[in-house]
Amino acid sequence: MKQSRAIVITGNGTNCEMEAAHACRLGGFDEVVIAHIAEILSGEIRLDDFHFLNLTGGFLDGDDLGSAKAQANRLKNAAVVGSDEKLVEQFNRFIVGGKLILGVCNGFQLMVKMGMLPGLDGEYLKQTVTLTHNDCGRFQDRWTYLKADPESPSVFTQGIDKGIYLPVRHGEGKFICDSAATLSRIEDGHLAVLRYSDAGYASSTMEFPANPNGSTGAIAAICDPTGRLMGLMPHPEAFVHYTQHPRWTREDLPEEGDGLLLYKNAAEYVENNLI
Numbered sequence: 001m002k003q004s005r006a007i008v009i010t011g012n013g014t015n016c017e018m019e020a021a022h023a024c025r026l027g028g029f030d031e032v033v034i035a036h037i038a039e040i041l042s043g044e045i046r047l048d049d050f051h052f053l054n055l056t057g058g059f060l061d062g063d064d065l066g067s068a069k070a071q072a073n074r075l076k077n078a079a080v081v082g083s084d085e086k087l088v089e090q091f092n093r094f095i096v097g098g099k100l101i102l103g104v105c106n107g108f109q110l111m112v113k114m115g116m117l118p119g120l121d122g123e124y125l126k127q128t129v130t131l132t133h134n135d136c137g138r139f140q141d142r143w144t145y146l147k148a149d150p151e152s153p154s155v156f157t158q159g160i161d162k163g164i165y166l167p168v169r170h171g172e173g174k175f176i177c178d179s180a181a182t183l184s185r186i187e188d189g190h191l192a193v194l195r196y197s198d199a200g201y202a203s204s205t206m207e208f209p210a211n212p213n214g215s216t217g218a219i220a221a222i223c224d225p226t227g228r229l230m231g232l233m234p235h236p237e238a239f240v241h242y243t244q245h246p247r248w249t250r251e252d253l254p255e256e257g258d259g260l261l262l263y264k265n266a267a268e269y270v271e272n273n274l275i
Helices: 017-029 039-043 071-077 088-098 106-114 180-188 260-273
Strands: 005-010 031-036 052-054 101-103 131-132 141-147 161-171 174-177 192-196 219-223 229-232
Touching: 005 017, 017 031, 017 052, 017 260, 031 039, 031 174, 039 088, 052 106, 052 260, 071 088, 071 106, 101 106, 101 260, 106 161, 106 229, 141 219, 174 180, 174 219, 192 229
Parallel strands: 005 031, 005 052, 052 101, 101 229
Antiparallel strands: 131 174, 141 161, 141 192, 192 219, 219 229
């Protein structure tokens, strides 16, 4: 009997791999592997053997060259040791094979700088959007309300009617596009999965600190047109149990945190479509 398998890539400064792996297990994946990027570049571990790829948050290369920019160049150009294959070919097969990728914080930055998101016209290596320095000019560590688009094709947010509540912790989370045309296609395709909003999820907001970075259109997350690739600045893996909520001792909360639904949706999709 085939099992659902998730992989969490770590190394070069990421620090959320344990939380992401735990979220995958709670979400329902049969097997979860935390793999250092060196193990993948050496050929010891191959992306082809998994169904769900997690690109986690942290401080890739210390953010010294811009968040995730060095890692994006590394993954686009590095070859797998002992073969003529470039690592990016494994990423391409992963996407073409109908599998799932979730990028969180640095992982989201990595996906946009590699070109995997928004993936318009099936081009997953062409950068058209980026994430840059917060308008406030400093690192933000706070909880945010995120209004969901119920018409989004995202696999991960199915079943979210209004919105979710998740923490952010980043210095470069401002989402911008290379042109008005790119933004229009993202908007028209409902690819802006989550937006920073007021506490009631009634409307998106550009007001600080509810919008911690000044993102265009208050965009906090996007997906590709298939809905299988998604990136977001807030951390779903950081809220999978009610005790992670900042007011858990003062409010009556359900046991499962808002972020867990993304991983449960991923596990269900893999179960129904990939194994």
